[in-house]
Amino acid sequence: MPSVEIIGFAPSTYVRVARMVCEEKSIPYELKPAAPHAPEVMAIHPFGKIPVMRHGDFELCESKAIATYLDLTFPGPRLIPTEPRLAALTEQWVSLVNTRIDGTLIRTYLFAYIFPKTGDGQPDRKAIDAVAPALAEEIGLLDRAVAKGGYLAGDGFTFADINLMPILYYVRNFPEGAAAIAGGKALSGYYDRLAARASFQNTTPPPPPARQAKPT
């Protein structure tokens, strides 16, 4: 079987999601670094988003579609359950995270720190303060969700958890996000438990720019 190529750069949460699927299922894969809108990305994703995937002559975009393809094509643990309720709950949490929570936690909160529109490169305090209530509310929602069974969908590890963990990884690097996650007992325990998985450890991205700039 030809090897799987995941195309996109390592800091992207969605690229990490696709890589974690490969890791969880022990799928041999190659990470081909590419920025959004690079020609090799545009050739596969109509809007130039990463990740995109190539497997032999099959090309695919969108992280959830890539995960579904890999889960159905390769042996190893099923990450998207087949039992109808668990399958639907997995889909539900992927949708909630991708259509709302990613926007709050990554595109608004994280980006106000690492890609601020302040001109002097300093964190965008106005944007951070404006998004702080939504951040706290959505972290609270996630905390209540994982308090039930220890995972987002039912009481076992699924693709819904893979889809969330790369987001939490970044959020906890900044003060308001770290405080919100630490304040949610269930969510902080969940993070620590899942962060120990090899799939997470093996896909750790380089530090975000704001931290690279700080002397350590």
Ligand SMILES: N[C@@H](CCC(=O)N[C@@H](CS)C(=O)NCC(=O)O)C(=O)O
């Ligand atoms: N719905 C897409 C979202 C992917 C996405 O937004 N990727 C970001 C990087 S984390 C990106 O390519 N951003 C560039 C852009 O939106 O133009 C998926 O699930 O794959």
